[in-house]
Amino acid sequence: MAKINDDELVLLPLGGAGEIGMNFNAYGYGPGEDKQWLVLDCGVLFGREAATPGVDLIVPDISFLAERRRDVLAIVATHAHEDHIGAIHLLWPMLKCPVYATPFTAKLIEGKLIEAGIREKVKLHEIPLHGKFSIGPYDLELVSITHSILEPNAVAIKTPLGTVVHTGDWKIDPAPQLGEATDINRFKALGDEGVLAMVCDSTNALVEGHSGSEGDVKKSLTELIGTLKGRIAVTAFASNVARVDTIAKAAKANGRHIVLVGRAMHKIVQAAKDSGYLKDFPPILDPEDAENLPASKVLYICTGSQGESRAALTRIAAGEHVVKLGPGDSVIFSSRIIPGNEIGIFDLHNKLTALGVDVLSADDHFVHVSGHPCRGELSEMYGWVRPKIAVPVHGELRHMHAHAELAKSLQVSQAVVIENGHMLRLAPGRASVIDETPAGRVHLDGEVLVAEGLGLARARRSLSFAGMIAITLVLDGKGRPATEASIIFEGIPEPVHEAVREAVEKCLHRHNPKKDDEGKLKEAVRRAARSTANDAWGKKPITRVDVVVV
Template sequence: MNLNLYGHAGKWLMLDLGVTFADSRMPGIDLILPDPTFIEDRKDDLIALVLTHAHEDHIGAVPYLWDRLQCPIYATPFTAALVRRKLQEVGLEREVELNILPMNGKVTLGPFACELVTLTHSIPEPNAVAIETALGTVLHTGDWKLDPEPLIGPTADRKRLEELGSSGVLAMVCDSTNVFSPGTSGSEAEVRESLIQMIAPLTGRVAVTTFASNVARIASIGVAAAAADRHLVLVGRSMHRVVEAAKETGYLTDLPPTLDEDEAGYLPKDKVLYLCTGSQGEPRGAMARIARGEHRHIALGAGDTAIFSSKIIPGNEIPLGETHNQLATAGVRVITEKGNFIHVSGHPNRDELAAMYAWVRPEISVPVHGEARHLVEHSAFARALQVRHAPIIKNGDVLRLAPGEPAFVGAVEAGRLALDGDILVEIDDPAIVARRKISFAGHIVVTLVLDAKGKLAADPDVVLAGLAEEEGGDLAADIVEAVQAALPRGRGGDADTLAEAARQAARKAANRLTGRKPVTDVQVIRLRG
């Protein structure tokens, strides 16, 4: 996820405000957001938020965090269309000042003169932002690649990038995602031809899943469906939302007419192509629900084909593997990027990075958007291309670009927030920590009922959750016995002391009997005399 801040002359400019998705280590949590506390405390000096493009890791936090920032937002038409829909869902569309910039647009925001520079990526309208200040120009690339045939939108504006390089660029803050990958990342036009050839001879139903935001891929799948004489069916809310936004802003004008899911059920098997969400095996995505046999209108079986036109994002191997196996068990042929040319990356490989450095010629390279090993490799790569400085930054680092040599001058709070239902909490909130522990080790609740003198008025009550027990065993009864043995006989005691003795006894008994150390809570009820 991305939240970038540029400071100059006492003012701040934010670029992007995104989310990432939680994994199995955070049960019950869907979204992780950046903690904006640092800039929230300085929001009077926050000039604006400029969005480079519409991927979730760049815009997804806007509806959740804007109220804490309350600054104007600037975006190109397609990005603005998707942001507007997000704001409508939370009732903020009338409160947020959402300004639309044209491609290659310019706007002066306080001490920052910003210019959008067209690039290519796996979504419409990706932009670098050239930020001109009194101390120099910074080029923030956002996510990008150099696609010679992007299918949707123009190619990268090489001429303007070279002009910026000739004028002098102080620093380039640049995408590191594919720095280990040689050559170039490939073209969407090549993927289109491959999909057409792959889908044409297939029999039975065909379901294709891809990233819903990849409008060029959606267009290609539409072309492949038409070439195979199949009707295109959009499946999944985000797929409908992106297609609607694309058409609203002038894209997908040639997309074949689409059918609703319920209508497609009346078509012959070889006349339908389902375009589905869920390319990463997301449990609520359309493809995963189809694979589990839980979709209301769509079922796949023997003789059908499922095509995953996307890469496997690290961390999603397990849910995707489950989805693939469920489909295969049902007799569905599963086609992925492994061994099949059905996807290209939206990020620059080494040859593309080298070309960008040759055009822009920055004094400083600041690698971003990657894991630590990507940033280290990108820094070394930039230095090999004769960039004088290539500092490696961490979340929260404050890097001074000018005046003088680049230097780290401090660090600010840069934590993470979790969206727990409708509530934003810190990533280490006690509720989340407890839930994680319970999910791994189980939970015991012991209830003690004490009389007016502090003596047990009844046997302890034990409730277990998430703890296995041997067949024929009675784990709860064994824990009750252990708690009784740990409490003083025939005399009362301080409620807190009794509760702690009961907690330790229950937990030790559970560990002895199950090998687990469950979260253990004790409730004390005192009866009045």
């Protein structure tokens, strides 16, 4: 009697589905609970001071896989953006599996592992472009594609149950300025061979047309720089090496010397050179050397396009950097505004304007193109690959639903919108969600990983909004007040203080140690202080009560 094959192929996103960032996609192959797991990408979200004060990075909760780490075979990085590799050094200790990446991406991952002090523990495998390799039951092939960073790859994942094309982040650029073009012929060949599912970027699924070419940006930037007279600073994503190269060559074409400003800018350029790129990159001057040149001969390439508080351009605008800008100078924002960063960016614009600097952006000049596919490019990709199942990822829910509707209009048999934690069975007949697993978030709080559910960020938001009252009660051995309560106010207006003190004293006066224990007294004082503050101020501060017995 023939043995029944219970193997199944599943996709489990733990980050990046229903959000832009923190990408973490796990593929499982095998029967039931005995699956072998392959992870594609391991990225971060960046904390925002208003929502998560004190938190720099947010990473996915991977406890489901950590409990099965003996069955986690590898992490494969599609490319080197932080939302795809930024959590590897933080989460690797929970999985302890090999890591695979192309040379440029591996170089940046290695730097993170060295900083974390775990480089010697991690098996980091460097895979060439177009590389083919096997990991357990998975036969993998890297397919070159274009994006806003070097060496982006789609990954063809071949299993006995079918092939999945995982696109990673991508676009179709007819004139990329650095790195390889999209391997259209290989995508078409995969489509001819038969593709079970395509797991695909949804970022621009609401945008018609095409994303545009880096070659056109180079032409436009070169012309724009030629019209400006004073010092010029151009800010862009440091990871977009092609854009950095474009800016440098546009400067050279206009007789300007370049200065790299910002640690990330230096790190990325050096990693690109170490990986064999930027061989004809113009000479780089130090800021001190540039001071001796005429203003019309200098161009700074800066970090800080998103208004980051510690980035180079923000420090320049605040007058806290060796680089100085003023009347007659210009700053070009060769980037887009990431949703949520508007306040910081516009504040930076205003500070630069106050210095007399002319601020130029993508709102009024052609200085940026997106690194993600618009609807026209998505349509082309579906025409090449022709998957049976479309699985939108890398987008908010509105992007993913728009992507799914587009896929259906292109005659894809099934389009499935899933969220983080949904385990999707990818079956030749039909895909279906078969389970839901925990898919929370973990905050990097200083140097410590802390579960989001512990509420530390929420407590800090409350502190910033309504301050804190700390009350110490001193009781004698019989539970009676031995002296006045000590009350410390933080972030609370002076007129509120006296009302709170009176409320606490009244509460202590009413206290009967024969009827109420210490716990009841603490809670009564806490409630009285908080309620009184709310009556007097309209806000409920965090209130803590401690008891000292003498």
